[in-house]
Amino acid sequence: NAGVTQTPKFQVLKTGQSMTLQCAQDMNHEYMSWYRQDPGMGLRLIHYSVGAGITDQGEVPNGYNVSRSTTEDFPLRLLSAAPSQTSVYFCASSPGGGRSAGGGELFFGEGSRLTVL
Amino acid sequence: AQRVTQPEKLLSVFKGAPVELKCNYSYSGSPELFWYVQYSRQRLQLLLRHISRESIKGFTADLNKGETSFHLKKPFAQEEDSAMYYCALTGRGSTLGRLYFGRGTQLTVWP
Numbered sequence: 001n002a003g004v005t006q007t008p009k010f011q012v013l014k015t016g017q018s019m020t021l022q023c024a025q026d027m028n029h030e031y032m033s034w035y036r037q038d039p040g041m042g043l044r045l046i047h048y049s050v051g052a053g054i055t056d057q058g059e060v061p062n063g064y065n066v067s068r069s070t071t072e073d074f075p076l077r078l079l080s081a082a083p084s085q086t087s088v089y090f091c092a093s094s095p096g097g098g099r100s101a102g103g104g105e106l107f108f109g110e111g112s113r114l115t116v117l
Numbered sequence: 118a119q120r121v122t123q124p125e126k127l128l129s130v131f132k133g134a135p136v137e138l139k140c141n142y143s144y145s146g147s148p149e150l151f152w153y154v155q156y157s158r159q160r161l162q163l164l165l166r167h168i169s170r171e172s173i174k175g176f177t178a179d180l181n182k183g184e185t186s187f188h189l190k191k192p193f194a195q196e197e198d199s200a201m202y203y204c205a206l207t208g209r210g211s212t213l214g215r216l217y218f219g220r221g222t223q224l225t226v227w228p
Contacts (some may be wrong), residue, residue: 042221043161090161105166109160
């Protein structure tokens, strides 16, 4: 049982390049989300989805796009990378449409470390 | 606006000593609070949630609505408790799209 799988684990980009961070989960969770983790800032929500075809913005959405065409996959796209997007990115999923009443437990991937030069 | 404050960025204790990781919050409705933990080279994972009133790995946390706090406590710290701890807040019945994390406290337990 793989849980939440993120690829790549490490990536170096040049300013202006675009890329996609992949996230897949095999737990049939309706809710999926992307966070970035920066030193001294904790985890900040970028985008989230409560089901296939539904996405919404989190706290820091600028510079990122998402789509949710299937329950399993939730890719995060950086359109034009900037040094400020250097961070560790975490994908997380949760059952029950992400309602806190469903337990509120997020299942995290291992993270993707992105460096933008 | 909702806010989660973890005042200690770093916390060090010796093995066997009590440990308390502080978490204060501000929220206008009924809150639901969680503690997440990230051990070295492991995934971030849920440690406990206030609605469960459970003790996990010897840790407990009580929601104090009067003081708007949800401090994490353990009477006798162990070296394996060394990790980054995050307090998180959402509204009761809300979606996790409104789950807010504190900045985290790095706990080091010395032998």
